[in-house]
Amino acid sequence: MGDDHDPERRATDRSPPESALRVNPELDALFDQSPIAMVFLDRGLRARRTNAAFRRLIGLPDEAIIGRRPSEVNGPSIKYWPATQPMYWRASDGKAWNERTLAEQVMDRGVPVVNVHMEWTSAGNRRVLSWSAYRVTENGRVLGALSCLLDITDHAQAITRAHARLELLERAGSQIGATLDIHHTARELADLAVPELADRISVDLLDQVLQGENLPRDGARTLQFRRVAVRDSAVSAKIRYEVGDLITLPVTSPHAVALLRGKPLLARNLAEVRGRFSGTPAVAEAFHARGVHTLMVVPLVARGVTLGVASFFRAEHPEPYGEADVRLVGDLASRAAVCIDNARLYTREHNTAVTLQRSLLPQRIPQVPGLRIAHRYEPASRTAEVGGDWFDVIPLDTGHVALVVGDVTGHSIHAAALMGQLRTTTSALARLGCPPEEIMRRLGDVAAEHDDEIGATCLYALYDPESRRCRLTSAGHLPPALRHPGGGVEFIDVPGGMMLGVGPSRYPATDAELPEDSVLALYTDGLVEHPGQDIGTGMSHLARTLTAGSTRSLDQLCDSVLAGLGADARDDIALLLARTTAATVC
Template structure:
């Protein structure tokens, strides 16, 4: 047998686990020689980028980069890897079918025993999908960059994928030394086998393991035995399948000398780990605020409230400052029942106004926690000029009180307040630190929710503003239409429809869908819509109009693709000419109730290029319906498209009714919940004249 090179060894090992942290994502595995020439290219790489091995082996790795991208980044990443350091980065590659694809890459050097030089092993995955699975929100950015807790992400084979600076310092090794290796390989002088057993238990059962002790020595302090408290949480994909483990570590060596301090450290670690898993996943203000309150009780406090700026709760921007006082909306409260303290505090949903000199306002203005370690008669008397609330709290047992401002991206968003009644002592410095970290995580999630909803509203407004505001079809055609935005800002895109009058009493009915999401797709939709309106009135043949729209997309700085359906109808004769560019097929309903999906040449989407479009002619009996829609109406996660199309035709076959009623019925039955994608729907009844038809 021929001895394998280290490159082949590593590729063989990686191929045994195509899952791991990236779950069901295709993980491309390729290798280059020391000069950057691609020497290995696996099946997953072909699936991800479209190139077969004969097409790519022998080319320089930089040839994969998008022609319009800054190739210096890709070359810099490769050159860094080949010099002996593992690297991670994001580049824009060029897919074989001609579209850009953002990739996350992991590259590491591999000594080549045959040639005496360093080759490079590269793993790559779709960056958008990887970020969505891994969770690339600002919560994680802040957690990794600033948390004193050591954090690592491992795949299902317990290989390190990412570590934060705190863990690098604990282990005395850079992140590049961790990537792709197991704990037992990396730190043989700690009880790694026990830790890996705990992680395998988490992967198998889904139950977190908290406060498992890691002991031993690391390169950070090789002469001294240290102790770490470790917690492990399983990460799952949307289908509930395990895709990795998040490990968080706290060095508790010094705390071991004092049992009470050790207990506080474990409590803090567990609470922060739970906060990372629970707070902010919904991107909803109310839910995030309530999650923070519930997380704090009873582990940090006996009661807690979370108040957000009233302007933010109304959906507006946070505001210029706090010079004139502050108005806060109570969005979080715990416990909700069974506490004398909670009965005194304002209920959820109440707006509270505080003057400039009030402690609440001062805590926000100073941007630091406010603490009354011992709430007593003297403290109550000092606060009496601002509020009578402390005087009410003292009789029900509140003896310690603190507030932590909610601050994210240099914006003050609100405040979290904590009350202690149990005889465990007053809030201390460690409690203030913990409250501040919890508040910081919640604040980032609250601000993410603010930005999410602002972009969502902007995209919806832009989308709606570019749809036709007034449709006036020519005599002989009756139309009804609907537009339903997606529930997710990332899915709002470029769906549109229109009805245009053409010379000779004819009409153009059109519907399209830009293959993208968010504000950029909506803007491209507006450009295409304007182009169609201008071109259609020139009475161009459908095929010519399609090629003009191709040219419009070619003018864009960033390549875009759109599906499109264009029909020219003469209502007097019922003659119809339809051209399709990768769009779902339209349906017709004849007066006798016969429904059929039109079997038209599918064409390819606009923007692909090189397509010769064909037009289909048909005659529609007077009173027939032509039903045009975008894919959001008939596509749904977990549902077969043929089943959905059959349901569409069944609904269309029901007894005749008004077009508006039919539009509402289709959307109600086919999209009963929040839409996963934009939906545009256009229905036309052909050959209906309010007055006698014009003479031929």
């Protein structure tokens, strides 16, 4: 590039004389009175002229600037670069600007710099500036470069805050509502808010809403809230109401006022906190002990239903809440409220389905000759799962007994309703004396009348206590296990027809003899099918558990089977054990 690019070789005699910088009174006034900070640099990058805005910005008089390059200017209130490196500044895009790059780009190539954002720290005060520079020529001769600086700190901070808020709302979309559980969703809101938005947060839902009831009627003097989440950044902070506590508040309390009006309540400073939110000495003492200086209570509203409130507190965080924070937290609360409402609606449907399903299961197992029977029904451990597993024991006038177990696919009220219909139909057909093959075909017709996405499996066993013969037929169900008196276990090979409801199918039956004191085990797939495990492995585990268990008490054997195979089940489990006896009555 040559010596001509070396700032040290740019002699001042090649720079324009001082008189060349003042040629027009109007232009002089424009330069001097401009609110934009400007400095003119000669070919040697030495400052030749500044205006008042520039001197105010860097906090130095002309005497400390004129005749010096940027690397030579160092005042008591500002330092642009490390002493060991002639760094002029580092722009927000990461590009480093020093005297050499300024000379090469602007002076030599004539490529202007336009609106480059830079950070400037003066006396500990960080500012964001917009920097522009362009080459100045006259009659083809380069006079120097004019550099302009505009303080855009407020604008940049507003943009930064807007980006931070958008980023927070984006994280809320991915982090809140990961499950259909009310308490877990409320905790996700608390985890997102602390410590970024608050030093403490509590989420309180109306107890009536959690119980599936409507809002209190007009005229009520108190409201009852149930605390579902609370988090404090200070580990040792005292929590007055823990998760699960019932909180009764008058309708004049801030929580109730925010909820009933559907609008946030804000306390910007300590005086407003004491005046508007410290309703009782206990509350005032709690706020004082925690150091709360600003807070807001935001209603949680989704689909026109007011669910409760979320309260945000700041203690260590120095900035008070403002209207921008209210808008941000309002958006955050709205998203969280929808997720909480989804969980609430699901929980209500889940509870309804569970209630319906349990009401349709046998409430009492009848006594039957020649058999001792034990049973278990276990719902899935995850609240997001409600199955259609069912079982039944049907004594017949002929002295025979029908043992049935089935599993409706899907997890909904619809699935529970189909389960009840299949159980009722099975009982009616069995009492009419229909053979197992015919019963299964009729059940297929019933299931086919429902949604195409719902099907069912079923195993039907018709046992004769006198001959100890058992006739079995299956609609896609897992084979029953037979524990022999000596302890060995086999799975009875039952020809498997298609699932109920997926199309016409034949359901051939097979006969098996059950020795006296043997145990027949009918079960649903939730017992032996687990994520990451082959179903054959689960059936082998079932066989070993049946072998190891004692048959003296079928109830204990049921418990040992569930303890060994049913832990953390992802689906409902129905288990029916029948031990053959020589007695005529159980």
